[in-house]
Amino acid sequence: MPPLLFFLLALSAWQKGAQGAASVRIWPEKAVVEFGGSIVFNCSTTCKDFIRLGLETKESMRSRETGTTWATFELLNVSNWDTKPSCYALCTSASPQHAAVTVYRSPERIVLDPLPEMEVGKEYNLTCRVHNVAPRRNLTVTFLKAETKLHQETFKEHSALEAGDVVATHSITAQLSDNGEEFSCQAALDLRPEGQLFEKASQNQSVTVVDFPVDPRLNTLHDILEISTEMDVECEVAGVFPAKEARFDLTFAGERLKFSVNVWNDTATAKAQASSSSVGKHELNCTVSLGPIIRTATKTVAVYSLPDPILHVDPQAVLVNEAVTFTCNSSGTGSPGIKMQIRDAKETFASASNSSLQVVWTAQEEDDGREFTCEVELMVDGHPVPVVKKTSAKLTVFYGPRMNDTSCPSSLDWTEGNEETFFCSAWGNPKPTIECRKDTVLYKLGTPQRITRDQDGLYRCNATNEHGSDVRYVTIRIEFTQPNTLLIGLLCLGAVAIACVAGVAYRMYYNAHKIRKYVLKQKQQAAGHPMEQKSLNGNAQTETDSC
Ligand SMILES: *[C@@H]1O[C@H](CO)[C@@H](O)[C@H](O)[C@H]1NC(C)=O
Ligand SMILES: *[C@@H]1O[C@H](CO)[C@@H](O)[C@H](O)[C@H]1NC(C)=O
Ligand SMILES: *[C@@H]1O[C@H](CO)[C@@H](O)[C@H](O)[C@H]1NC(C)=O
Ligand SMILES: *[C@@H]1O[C@H](CO)[C@@H](O)[C@H](O)[C@H]1NC(C)=O
Numbered sequence: 001m002p003p004l005l006f007f008l009l010a011l012s013a014w015q016k017g018a019q020g021a022a023s024v025r026i027w028p029e030k031a032v033v034e035f036g037g038s039i040v041f042n043c044s045t046t047c048k049d050f051i052r053l054g055l056e057t058k059e060s061m062r063s064r065e066t067g068t069t070w071a072t073f074e075l076l077n078v079s080n081w082d083t084k085p086s087c088y089a090l091c092t093s094a095s096p097q098h099a100a101v102t103v104y105r106s107p108e109r110i111v112l113d114p115l116p117e118m119e120v121g122k123e124y125n126l127t128c129r130v131h132n133v134a135p136r137r138n139l140t141v142t143f144l145k146a147e148t149k150l151h152q153e154t155f156k157e158h159s160a161l162e163a164g165d166v167v168a169t170h171s172i173t174a175q176l177s178d179n180g181e182e183f184s185c186q187a188a189l190d191l192r193p194e195g196q197l198f199e200k201a202s203q204n205q206s207v208t209v210v211d212f213p214v215d216p217r218l219n220t221l222h223d224i225l226e227i228s229t230e231m232d233v234e235c236e237v238a239g240v241f242p243a244k245e246a247r248f249d250l251t252f253a254g255e256r257l258k259f260s261v262n263v264w265n266d267t268a269t270a271k272a273q274a275s276s277s278s279v280g281k282h283e284l285n286c287t288v289s290l291g292p293i294i295r296t297a298t299k300t301v302a303v304y305s306l307p308d309p310i311l312h313v314d315p316q317a318v319l320v321n322e323a324v325t326f327t328c329n330s331s332g333t334g335s336p337g338i339k340m341q342i343r344d345a346k347e348t349f350a351s352a353s354n355s356s357l358q359v360v361w362t363a364q365e366e367d368d369g370r371e372f373t374c375e376v377e378l379m380v381d382g383h384p385v386p387v388v389k390k391t392s393a394k395l396t397v398f399y400g401p402r403m404n405d406t407s408c409p410s411s412l413d414w415t416e417g418n419e420e421t422f423f424c425s426a427w428g429n430p431k432p433t434i435e436c437r438k439d440t441v442l443y444k445l446g447t448p449q450r451i452t453r454d455q456d457g458l459y460r461c462n463a464t465n466e467h468g469s470d471v472r473y474v475t476i477r478i479e480f481t482q483p484n485t486l487l488i489g490l491l492c493l494g495a496v497a498i499a500c501v502a503g504v505a506y507r508m509y510y511n512a513h514k515i516r517k518y519v520l521k522q523k524q525q526a527a528g529h530p531m532e533q534k535s536l537n538g539n540a541q542t543e544t545d546s547c
């Protein structure tokens, strides 16, 4: 026999013997029952001669079965949260026994409060509501992100037995990685070991996370703008998520601008063109909203008016030494910061803090083709450098032809046989025509020519236009190698003379011999040799040719 069982039997015998008292037992001693449900208890007693065995309860109840020392009772529609049934026996001194009953209601509804659009880095409360549950001290609420447990809350200290609502909260710091994740909460009513584990989950709530950490950047090329002209405007938000969700609103001087949006990675940029038809300081505004976040950037743009000045040149074409009047007018708004000057590329002739200016100028030869400019400057509020507008006009000055040593050299030294070009030019307005003559012979200017000695001489160059003429004399000296040529000529002549003298001498000598031969040949002919005659004639011919 196992020692424990032996001990228990011995203990029970001792109790009976010692007190003679009977006992009552309720089974189960611990139980769970759903609110409104029913449960059966078995009451039994050791009392031999009890009058009655019963169950005391506030619940409605009915008797089920009875044995000799026991009886079972069913509690119907349990409707007290603190129900405490107890068994009794009308017997000598058996004290009633009660059971510990947990009346429960499994969680009926569990809801996770809707989650707002979240901003990265901010804290948000997850709120989970469990409705109509009991006993609340047996409840555990768990917050989940997908299948990961974030936090668990218990209510062990909750003493109320009746059903009620439970609210659990958990705070999270939104992160970019939370975007699109499903959050939920779960309620668990754990009644074990007597009862079971009831679980219920809320609906999933998917989270939208946005990130928009810094204000937009408003970019313009300048902070000033000419009236009725357009300026490119760019509003950029960087490091935002999701960039394509960024909503822009651009205004200039209170008027909404049309824009186009570009998205690249985590950057969204709106591009627009701003213009205004009124002078003054206007506000450029860019407001960007992303989910719950709204950020704004503003910039002040000064709109100014400064039309091109009007420059009159009177007259526009003038004879040298005559007067020209330059008049400049600006139809600008007459703003206090205006400054005007008349100038050319190198120097300023007149300036004034005025919107009208006049200069009288005596036209010089070198002023022909000169560009005169009227410049207006305007200081626009808040801009470091003035705005400048200018109008230019070219002056035409007529004057007679002029030549100097550079344009027409006074002497030229050339060598016979070389190729040279005769340059002689004149300046004047209109462009003069030029002729260079030696006596009546016209020299072709500007084209390369082979030099001959007869070009040597004094040339008269005459430049003319409708305003006058100018004359310049040019000496052309031709160098040639005369002495050598003469020598060669003489030498050749000498050689020819010697040759002829020699030829004559020879002829004379030869003729003397020929006479002798002839005499001889005549003799031979007479002897009957006609061929000899021919040959003799041939010889005579050759001799005539040779000198
Ligand atoms: C009630 O309890 C007694 C004593 O433990 C037992 O003999 C009897 O079988 C039980 N009755 C029922 C219906 O379980
Ligand atoms: C149970 O009791 C409640 C009130 O205590 C009552 O409304 C309900 O009708 C009862 N149900 C049954 C089945 O008797
Ligand atoms: C839950 O209920 C059971 C049954 O009544 C009880 O034994 C247990 O102690 C309870 N658990 C908690 C955590 O309160
Ligand atoms: C909630 O989402 C998780 C994981 O995304 C899934 O396991 C679970 O079944 C979902 N619950 C409901 C009620 O849709």
Ligand SMILES: *[C@@H]1O[C@H](CO)[C@@H](O)[C@H](O)[C@H]1NC(C)=O
Pocket: 404, 405, 406, 407
């Ligand atoms: C001739 O006039 C031209 C143009 O006016 C000038 O550049 C040049 O120096 C002058 N030459 C001489 C030798 O004066």
